[in-house]
Amino acid sequence: MTAVFDTLSEPLSRRLASGLSRLSAALRAGQWRLGEARGLTPTQAQALAVIAARGGPGRHAPRLSEVAEQLAVSRPTASDAVAALERKGLVARQPDPRDARASGLVLTGEGQAAASDAGDWPAMLLDTAADLSPAEQEMLLRLVVKMIRGLQARGAIAPARLCVTCRHFRPYAHGDALAPHHCAYVDAPFGDRHLRLDCPEQDPLPPAEAEVVWARFTSGAPGASPPN
Ligand code: SF4
Numbered sequence: 001m002t003a004v005f006d007t008l009s010e011p012l013s014r015r016l017a018s019g020l021s022r023l024s025a026a027l028r029a030g031q032w033r034l035g036e037a038r039g040l041t042p043t044q045a046q047a048l049a050v051i052a053a054r055g056g057p058g059r060h061a062p063r064l065s066e067v068a069e070q071l072a073v074s075r076p077t078a079s080d081a082v083a084a085l086e087r088k089g090l091v092a093r094q095p096d097p098r099d100a101r102a103s104g105l106v107l108t109g110e111g112q113a114a115a116s117d118a119g120d121w122p123a124m125l126l127d128t129a130a131d132l133s134p135a136e137q138e139m140l141l142r143l144v145v146k147m148i149r150g151l152q153a154r155g156a157i158a159p160a161r162l163c164v165t166c167r168h169f170r171p172y173a174h175g176d177a178l179a180p181h182h183c184a185y186v187d188a189p190f191g192d193r194h195l196r197l198d199c200p201e202q203d204p205l206p207p208a209e210a211e212v213v214w215a216r217f218t219s220g221a222p223g224a225s226p227p228n
Pocket of ligand 1: 166168170183184186
């Protein structure tokens, strides 16, 4: 029998999309306030955060195209944001060792200080996430991974450096319910609560192999904790 609320309610997927949209709006507002304190627009603050996360010691300084890809904005929009950051003395360019004709983006000393302020997550978001129980946080992280991978597969966002698309990821390699997965890079077991969304050591799998790993991750393994 169809429950009354099945006919009264909007489809579940629509309400979920609506809720996620509200969360996104709250996040943008929080980032706007953080950036404002430094005189940055949200796009400039996000560009600063990308340059900080992707660059640093031992890594290639990110190019403008990479910033645009990570922010899911057009190249001219990213170019405007980076040019503003250069004018403010927060970002500089340096030759890219991978290509003599290209340049990489690095933070200045002042840019590093600004990135730790403006690039941080708004306290209200961190506090709200911390209010969830450890089990809820772990479950939500797994769902967020699924959502990011789904958006990535639809070409809606740039590829993220996820464990689940990494060459080193061995889902359900162990019988330990708390740490069923294995990272071949670190050579250590880990659990869903450790899944990374932006791992610098991530080595992306080709699509066909990534599908096999994803199927294994979502189906789980005997003796391991059941997948969501
Ligand atoms: S290298 Fe990073 S992304 Fe890859 S499995 Fe290990 S922790 Fe995850």
